Amino acid sequence: MDSGFLELTQLLPRWVDLENVVRGEVEARYILKRAADHLANLGSGGDSGAEETGYLVGALVDRNWERIHTGHFSQVPLATRKIYAIACCFKIFFRLLESTSPAQKDACSEILDEAQLLGCMDDWCELKVALIDYLDKGGAVSSNSAPLPTLEPLTRVTSNCDIPQLDAPSLEEFQTKCFEAGQPTLLLNTIQHWPALRKWLDLNYLLQVAGNRTVPIEIGSNYASDEWSQQLVKIRDFLSRQFGKEPSKAGQNIEYLAQHELFSQIPALKEDISIPDYCTISNKDTPEAVDIKAWLGPAGTVSPMHYDPKHNLLCQVFGSKRIILAAPADTDNLYPHDSEFLANTARIDAAQLDPETYPLVAKVKFYQLLLQPGDCLYMPPKWWHYVRSEAPSFSVSFWWE
Template identity: 40%
Template sequence: NVLEVIQSLLDVTWENLNTGHWSEVPVEERSLYSTLSLIKVIVIIQSQVRMNGPVDESLKEALRAADLGLLLGSSLRKELSHAANLLSSALFKGNVSNPLGNGCLDNIEDKPGDWNFKGVFGELVDNLKCPSLEYFSKNHFTNKKPVKLTECINHWPALRKWRDVNYLLKVGGPRTVPVELGSAYTQSDWGMQLLTLHDFILKHIIEKGTTTGYLAQHQLFNQIPELKADIRVPEYCYLSEREEDDDNVDINAWFGPSGTVSPLHYDPKHNLLTQIVGRKRVLLYCPEDSEKLYSHGGLMLHNTAKVDPYEPDYESYPNYKFAKAYECHLYPGEMLYIPPKWWHHVRSLDVSFSVSFWWE
């Protein structure tokens, strides 16, 4: 059985990919996984045609193989993406009469969150209404000063379309995505699970079980081009400190229920955090206060603080009381510019969908 042989090879390669730190995995192993995944897709489809088996189950199995090849592999991305898009479209056509929920993410929460928080409060960051590129560059990009930007993305189709659960299911319901489970990546209850977007929305957005699920820091738009067509790279991202990087922008999705948290951390790149659905509160601290925030250190968490701004432990981290906090309340259609090395803690008040743009 050719499929059994391919699956055995994929299982061995999977083990190799998940041994040690991801950054140290040889590119040849990832390339092999991509190749085997594409072969599996082809074999499944050929077998389905030859044996005339259940179409939906074959399509789902083939689509999962293509998505895993995209998520874990490093080559044949164009071929895998094309195959995944065709399979996803075929699956949706077969389930068009099966909507999920009441259709609107805004109506899922029984009781929306509010801005009454315990813990630390900060000075509100500046707020600008669609500044010119020149003004933003001179006063914020060059000076590395955070700012909230409004009325810059009102034309994005995402602001309307992504509020509709069934639109998200239409363009990506059968797609496999990595979901973070637990309160935060710094906690012992944290883990990762691969789910279809449909199952993620059902279990963690609509039903909202006991474990928090967060589709966080995932390049969803490389995986689902229909969603990428609903947004635009903001012009501010084309400001660059290095000319050769002026078109190198990393775009990530952040989708989850109310109460999701990104612990206090910093990123090495410029960041525009755009809010599409729901609201978020962001606390910020300047790089000069780094020692007062008590980094975890080490390879994995050197850019993550031990301090929790919502439950500050001044006995263990006494200098934290001297750190100056800033904060930003993000609503749909707004963006927050977070400069490199600026510490930030992010909490969602509602079901939330955000997009981050990182660049140098």
Template identity: 35%
Template sequence: MSVQDCVRVAKRQRMTDTTSQQPVLDAGTQSIWAVLANELQAVLNDWDPEDSIRLCGDAPLALLSSRPLQVMALAKERVNTWEYRRVPRCWLRLFEDASLAYVITLLNIRDDGNKWVDEVVKVVDNAIIMTGASCRSALFTKTLLQLEHVVEADASPEWPEAFVIVSPASLETGNFISSCGPPTLTSFQAHIDEHTTPLLIHRAIEHWPAMKSWLRPSYLLKRSLGGRRLVPVEIGETYTHSEWRQQLMTLREYMKEFVLSRSSHGIGYMGQHDLLRQIPALKDDISVPDYCFTSPPNHRPATLQGQPPVAELDEPSLNAWLGPKGTKSPLHHDPYHNIFCQVVGYKYVRLYPPVDSRSMYAHGIDEKGINMANTSAVDVKFLRSDKGTIFVVNSEDAPLFCAREDFQEAILAPGDSLYIPAGWWHYFESLTTSFSVSFWWN
């Protein structure tokens, strides 16, 4: 959807934005939801003439309020016929508004129990995850804030008070990443200008409320409507393995099956998900590091040369990473600079400079036509031995990689932040239950 579309819709939502932080409690308990449904319907009935949703045609728009599920199915079918980055924005807008229409239906016919709450959360999160909800985010947020008053008395499962974190032994290596206490912005700018190498920064995020609150499963449940919020979970060792798949599940289900116990279905990882935009209450527990607002160097590393330039980010792009011991991100590089912050638990990281790219055995285009050139075909695991800290599963197929000695490595502890320059190869593996936040910037 165009920026103009969103601006126009945002203007029409202004009256809901101004009240989105306060529940409508003065209308009486039984009518709160009717008031909310009427407010949502008023906005849904008032499209701007130039809203891109009109490109879907008059027929689906006419059926939005009476048959929202059918319109959602139509929009999803259209979306799935395209590679996601090429999907016409009108179909994403249609799915977004059809989801909102179905939420209105659920608010009007709610049952005596809380099953309707589960369904509303499911519909809203599906819309957010699938479309980004760039035009209806204020309305979805307002709906979810109202629901907090229904589920706040929900009993939490009998989970531990805090995640069990056992500190790993210190890393014995001669290839440490350069480290320091929190540098000044001037010092950090000088480092990336003169060296453009990884930098491990200790104690830079110790003031975050997340450092304490995210240790508690009960807190994460409370902030996610009793764990009802949907999250995408990667099931399998890494995305380079054939058995790997993704599945949407509630945060409660994910934590119960994969984080707090060993699952019979293998390893599950909530990796690279914009959880903090989806759940703004969690974003309040952190702050964007000031280092993300320095100026990155102008030169492009060897790994990115010849590739089309990436979009310039107006603000840092945040992603959350939550998983049990053993969750991994395969060896890869990214087109953005990264401040990777370790909040809960411990994580091993190994990095290789862009000049080592020929030794990384990068994937090409896979059988589905997806470009995997930023990901190494070398399968590695963290394993302490007299030969080092990495075990190469397919070492006979990667002699050049095994010969590289210019890597850098560290174990990230809670409170650590790691600067990863754009184009540097890096591998992560959780050594305990781990919760991290990455900040891409350029």
């Protein structure tokens, strides 16, 4: 048992820290208390009972996985997601008691990703970061991926912009001209200090920091199409297929890491960006947390015309995106889908309008712009937007109330 593993056990929550999480959950209460007590006494009690306790922890993980996948994810109780997450962490520790081989560490990394994707680890951030660091060192496949290219910075081009542009506006100017006015605006020179603008062009850096993580990838260029699907894949495999030096195979699917909370899953990447001060402006007395989403993919990814319910600041790190906007007042003229899942998505193709099929689009005032590296696009709530990447692209969006 290596010293690094023993140090990790000190970050595990003790039973007294878990009692509120498992209140009313008899099965979880028994299993997690047994697991916490066992690992808290590793130095004195040996491994007696480890196999049976590890089996029970695995069963608890499976049980709560089933609960999470019953019904709509938004309706899953927070306590269930917390129990699932911490049970996954205990499962990792009992797996590592069996072996700390590279293959075992890689298997444990996948368990940790599941804990982050499905569970809630907000209460155990320090443990999460330490586990990521420990498992990524010496993993079975951490050094086997082929080198990736370093992307050339795009030369800025002059392009028509149908909305106002502001050069590094002050908070007061942003609040008056954008936020309070409900005015979409292209913000220039507001994220030039981000290390991401330089570091993320080297895809090998992304491979090193994030390659071993499992993330949900969209298959197909458009989530509203019948051919669209999702898969959980390693970032290293996604990067290799979509950005690798080998020529793409004919007919290869476009894959898109879209609307994913990547920076919660990989804290090291979050150090390369910062939340813009504009996101602190709110109509509420106490602003709520800012949702940070990652958008990474090759040229040709498309987000069809849709709207978001929150204020949205879309920041372009590398690559460029062609964007088409429409005001909330034109909602009925954009033919929203009838289904609940796609109610915020239009049936029209904003890039290729079909007035014969959708005659009301003739009434819509569309606004077009090109989002280039270092630019930020502010979109008020419920403004419709169509987004297409013109080159390999990485964007970060900030949503807030």
